[in-house]
Amino acid sequence: MEESKQIEEILGRFHPERENLLPVLQEIQEKVGYLSREVMESVAHFFHLPPSEIFSVVTFYNQFRRKPPGRNPIHVCLGTACYLLGGNLILDAFSRELQIKKGDTTEDGNFGLESTACFGCCNVAPVVKINSQIYPKMTPGTVEEVIINLRDKDKKG
Amino acid sequence: MPSLVIDGKEITADPGEKILWAALRSGIYIPNLCATEGAELPFGGCRLCLVEVEVGGRREMVTACSEPVQEKMKIYTYTEKIARMRRTAFELIMSDHHIDCKNCAKRKDCQLIRLASSLKMTLQPKTLRSLVRDLPVDDSHPLFTYDPKKCVKCGKCVFVCQGIGKSFLDFTYRGFEMVVTTFDHLPLSSLGCESCLECVKVCPTGALFLKESGGTADG
Numbered sequence: 001m002e003e004s005k006q007i008e009e010i011l012g013r014f015h016p017e018r019e020n021l022l023p024v025l026q027e028i029q030e031k032v033g034y035l036s037r038e039v040m041e042s043v044a045h046f047f048h049l050p051p052s053e054i055f056s057v058v059t060f061y062n063q064f065r066r067k068p069p070g071r072n073p074i075h076v077c078l079g080t081a082c083y084l085l086g087g088n089l090i091l092d093a094f095s096r097e098l099q100i101k102k103g104d105t106t107e108d109g110n111f112g113l114e115s116t117a118c119f120g121c122c123n124v125a126p127v128v129k130i131n132s133q134i135y136p137k138m139t140p141g142t143v144e145e146v147i148i149n150l151r152d153k154d155k156k157g
Numbered sequence: 158m159p160s161l162v163i164d165g166k167e168i169t170a171d172p173g174e175k176i177l178w179a180a181l182r183s184g185i186y187i188p189n190l191c192a193t194e195g196a197e198l199p200f201g202g203c204r205l206c207l208v209e210v211e212v213g214g215r216r217e218m219v220t221a222c223s224e225p226v227q228e229k230m231k232i233y234t235y236t237e238k239i240a241r242m243r244r245t246a247f248e249l250i251m252s253d254h255h256i257d258c259k260n261c262a263k264r265k266d267c268q269l270i271r272l273a274s275s276l277k278m279t280l281q282p283k284t285l286r287s288l289v290r291d292l293p294v295d296d297s298h299p300l301f302t303y304d305p306k307k308c309v310k311c312g313k314c315v316f317v318c319q320g321i322g323k324s325f326l327d328f329t330y331r332g333f334e335m336v337v338t339t340f341d342h343l344p345l346s347s348l349g350c351e352s353c354l355e356c357v358k359v360c361p362t363g364a365l366f367l368k369e370s371g372g373t374a375d376g
Contacts, residue, residue, distance in 0.1 A: 037341045050324030051340035059329040066341075 006031050007042060016047045021057060025064060034065045062115075070105040070112030072150050075129040079118030082126040086139075090126050091115055093140035097147055110154060111147070161230040170226040175199065177206050177221035180234065187234050188243060188275055190250070190268060190361055191311035192222035199223040200312050204246035205272065209233040218242070247272060248282040253333070254362070255289045255306035256280050261363040262372020268361030269309070292336060294374040297344035301357045301367050304374035305336050308364040312337070314356035325350055 010027045014020045024043060029035055035043075035058055044051040058064045076082075076091040091113075095101060098111050105112040121127055124136030128146070135146060158169045163176075163185050170179035178194055180187050190203035199222045206221040211231035218238070233239070251269070258264045258280070273280050281287070292305040315326045315337060325348045329338050339348060357365045366372050 040341065050319075050327070052324050052327035055340045056327040056329050060331050 003032055007039060011042075011046050018047065018049075021047060021049075021054075025054075025058065029064060034068050036066070040066075065103065065114075067103070067105050067112075068109065071110055071154070072130055073112040073114060075114050075116045075119075077117070077119055077125070077127045077129070078115045079122065079125075081122035082118075085126045087115075087126045089140050090128060090138045090143060093143040094128075094147075097143055110151070159226050159228040159230070161226055161228070161232060163232045164234055173225050175222055176208060176210075176219075176224050176226055176230075176232060179226050180221065180232070185234060186275070187221050188272055189222060190272060190309065191313065193313060193316060193359075196222075196316070200316070203250065203309070203311055205243055205250075207239055207242050207246070209236055209239060243276060244278060247276055247278055248285045250309050251280055251287075252282045252285040253288050253290060254280075254309055255304070256287075257307075257363075260373045261307070262366035262370040263360075263363035264372075267363065288333075290336075295339075295345050296374070297346035298350065298352075299346065299368070300352050300354065301345075301365055302372075302374055303345060303365050305338065305364065307362050307374075308337055309362055310335060310337060311361060313359040313361065314365060317355045317359050321353065321355065323350070326356065 007028055010024060010031065014024055021043075024046075025035060028039060028043070032039065040054045040058060041051055044054045047054075058066065074094055076087060076094060078087045078091065091102065094113055098106055098113060100106055100111070100113055102113055102115055116129070119127060119129055119134060121134055121136070124134070126138050128135040128138050130146070130150065135142075159172060160167060160169045161179070162168075163180050163183070166183070166185065168179060168183040168185075177187055177189055177192055187206050187208060189206040191200050192206060193199075199220070201220045201223045204220065207218055208221045209232070210217050210219050210224065211233075212227070221234075254269065258267070258270070261267070264270075269280065289306055294305075295303040310328070312328065315328060318324055318326050325339055325345070326337055329336055339345060354367070357367055360366070363372060
């Protein structure tokens with residue numbers, strides 16, 4: 001189904017009342033993958049709310065993304081244990097290596113970079129999750145290795 | 158009309174009126190930055206108007222801008238505890254404010270300078286690190302400029318624009334990353350703003366300033 005049709009279908013199932021804003025945004029993101037400027041504008045129109053308010057809500061919650069997710073979404077854990085063991089350094093290393101900021105996707109659409117809050121495997125902190133695989137005991141040095149391996153796999157696959 | 162005692166002085170206020178405005182009307186100064194008189198839902202974000210209120214023998218710390226007056230209320234506007242909390246609040250506000258008074262359009266009419274002198278503090282925080290973020294200046298509007306590095310997130314521009322039914326500005330992101338900006342960071346000139354300039358008038362700092370005022374915002 002075309003993207004705008006999908007969005008229309010979702011909006012059709014809701015009343016334009018404020019309390020429905022979050023469920024609508026969540027459903028659209030689930031279907032389409034992200035919330036583009038155009039999507040936020042049509043949601044604002046539907047709810048008769050100023051677009052700036054939709055943008056305010058979307059940027060407030062970490063769960064919403066405004067760019068298409070990468071084919072390999074990288075989730076760097078910044079939960080307490082990972083944070084204390086240098087989760088931020090791992091995030092910085094990915095950011096440097098891929099030349100994107102947190103929340104962005106590389107230009108070729110290959111990698112996305114996100115931070116999350118605990119996968120429940122603190123015993124091997126700091127961890128990174130990519131395509132539902134956990135990478136344990138990360139160091140800034142192993143970041144490059146992980147990226148190279150994923151690039152290779154992408155070329156072969 | 159409820160009568161109450163502020164710092165030992167008996168005053169009367171309108172029913173439902175907030176402590177801050179009742180005090181100011183009676184000539185008792187309580188520091189404030191984000192307060193707007195008549196606001197339906199006071200923002201209470203700056204934490205400078207904290208006062209202690211005695212209700213039924215118990216003392217409570219409340220923001221004067223949001224707490225309605227009550228009959229026989231006893232209010233203290235200056236105690237050791239209040240002073241300490243106000244100092245922290247002011248330091249937090251100043252810790253991500255780009256201090257550049259020399260080139261600032263509002264240097265002659267700056268709420269922060271007035272607050273600093275009333276709190277007997279310096280503009281530069283003494284106990285906190287200064288963490289000014291690298292945010293882009295919006296120079297697109299023909300009449301005014303927006304420099305988010307000078308913004309103290311008082312929300313006055315957001316609420317005034319909302320009040321006239323436009324809502325071009327809103328709070329975005331969260332925590333330290335919070336910034337007042339337009340929908341998807343679009344330039345101010347592209348929104349259909351009718352230049353009522355209310356946002357510039359209410360801005361207590363040099364974040365929103367008229368181009369003709371001659372201030373500069375370094376990019």
